[in-house]
Amino acid sequence: MLKAPNGTTLAFDFGEARIGVAEGDAEVGTAHPITTVTGNSNEAKFETIGKLLQEWQPKQLVVGLPFHTDGTEHEMTRLSRKFGQRLQGRFKLPVYWVDERMSSLYAESLLAEAQVFGKKQKQVLDQVAAQAILQSFFESGATEFFNGRPEH
Template identity: 80%
Template structure:
């Protein structure tokens, strides 16, 4: 398990249409849903993320890494890794990847417990999934860490 720095953390549940964002404090080990980012272009999405980074001043970023139930990777895994590398390239913060296989189910059950259904649930599902990813990071650590160390080119677009 990788030891993460203490301080504010932003976590992301990456999706091609929407990106859920959660915020938490590593020392307290508590995560909270924060925002759902969407837009017609990557530039619009990254501008919204930049605003959150300026506001919350995180010391690290966490990205959920989706895989098949058996742990094998797929296209969204590749896109999530690319997203994480772009975050690092833009904000020069360490990025941790966390297994997110159960985050959406966890988010749905939390929202159902809170009696949030239908359109209201859809509006916050991604950020609650990001909260689940971040809570998993605080509880169990990261699967992987990225700080510009791999040979793939980091693109900021």
């Protein structure tokens, strides 16, 4: 496992329709949900992400990698990797990968504790999942690091 570096970090919970985003800093060790990116095209989503990067000035990015419960990869794992590689290629920032298998369950339980249900929960679930991914990055480090070359 790689230790989480200091500096502002943005984390992404990638989905084809919605991308949850959270921010934080390993020095402080806390993550906060900030927004959910949507758009009619990948270009529109990356434009929004570019604005977030301008606003937050992160030193690195974290992308959650979904796996089956047994640890095997599936189509969303591949799409999440592709998304992270596009982030790195477009914005020239280091991208770290974090196993996100439990992030959605964690996000749902946090929102239930806060009494956020139904439509309200759906609106923030992805960004709270991104918060869980980033918190995991701060506490456990990253499983992999992508800097423009294949991880394996």
